[in-house]
Amino acid sequence: MPVTVTRTTITTTSSSGPGFPTTVGSPRALTQPLGLLRLLQLISTCVAFSLVASVGAWTGAMGNWSMFTWCFCFAVTLIILIVELGGLQARFPLSWRNFPITYACYAALFCLSASIIYPTTYVQFLSHGRSRDHAIAATTFSCIACVAYATEVACVIFAFISNPYLYQHQPALEWCVAVYSICFILAAVAILLNLGDCTNMLPIPFPSFLSGLALLSVLFYATALIIWPLYQFNEKYHGQPWRSMDVSCGNRHTYYVCSWDRRLAVAILTAINLLAYVADLVYSARLVFVRA
Structure with a gap:
């Protein structure tokens, strides 16, 4: 058989x-x-x-x-x-x-x-x-x-932030999404330039280029770290300071992440990424100082 x-x-x-x-x-x-x-x-x-x-x-x-x-x-x-x-x-x-x-x-x-x-x-x-x-x-x-x-x-x-409902109602929140996208693209460009050994094509030394990108990312993320929690969790700006105020959080499905939890996760990840960019800025600035 x-x-x-x-x-x-x-x-x-x-x-x-x-x-x-x-x-x-x-x-x-x-x-x-x-x-x-x-x-x-x-x-x-x-x-x-x-x-x-x-x-x-x-x-x-x-x-x-x-x-x-x-x-x-x-x-x-x-x-x-x-x-x-x-x-x-x-x-x-x-x-x-x-x-x-x-x-x-x-x-x-x-x-x-x-x-x-x-x-x-x-x-x-x-x-x-x-x-x-x-x-x-x-x-x-x-x-x-x-x-x-x-x-x-x-x-x-x-x-x-895959759900546009989280940010489309406020231009300030759309700016935060733009920050995440711009910084991600800049980091990807820096990595590709380094891996492709194309750093000599830049008009300035690569460490200075990295320092500039890191500084720009730190400034952008600093604004996002202030704006995102302010507009998401402050009632004055139509935010929801408490999880119980979000009706979508009533769903107790094990793997479901409600809107309020997503907002909080983005706020935490924004802070973590800002710390990472600050560390990158310190390291790249040190390289520039050593080469100078």
Whole structure:
């Protein structure tokens, strides 16, 4: 008697995009944009600590911190991928709706700190040779991991503002959405210029260019950090200061993110992105000062 094997794929709605269906419990989850982004996070952190471990290129508190950061981020990202591939969100002990994005925020900051601390406190003092080459390569992959985690956080902002109802009624809120889009595009342009080795085409040195972009992004995000909460949560500007005032929050569906929660999430992510741009401004300004 012939036997027919049927492959089952479980589909549900997860935190990778509020209100957007995501295929889980299947290898196809890795072919989606967020899955590919997490694969990049996994590979870059794995390569970073592997390069350093292969030559023992870490000593002292700062070296240990960098090594811990890459190993920790690799391990947690691997757990996230396993949970989503296996469709195990319901069995996870924490709220899966909030865990991946919260972790991505911390991982971006961790990898940013490692990308700054490791080369400035350790790599520059290494003599030329195999250890130094591995350490420089590890720093490069650490930067890639930082960008990958930060991209996940930035992309989540666009998922939360996917409903035009949140901002179309106020020009000030439309400005905030423009800020998120402009800064994202500027960051993407800077990354593409660097990866494509096209920095010599710029009329100014690349570090100065990065400093200018970072300063512009900080100024833009500072306005958004003030305007978004003011118009969303202040009754004087027709905002809703309390969650109970939003009738859409009465839906108790597990994976549903109501309008008020989206507004709050965008406000929090705006603050996180502003801190990231401030850190980027400090780092890029330091590069300009060193070269001067």
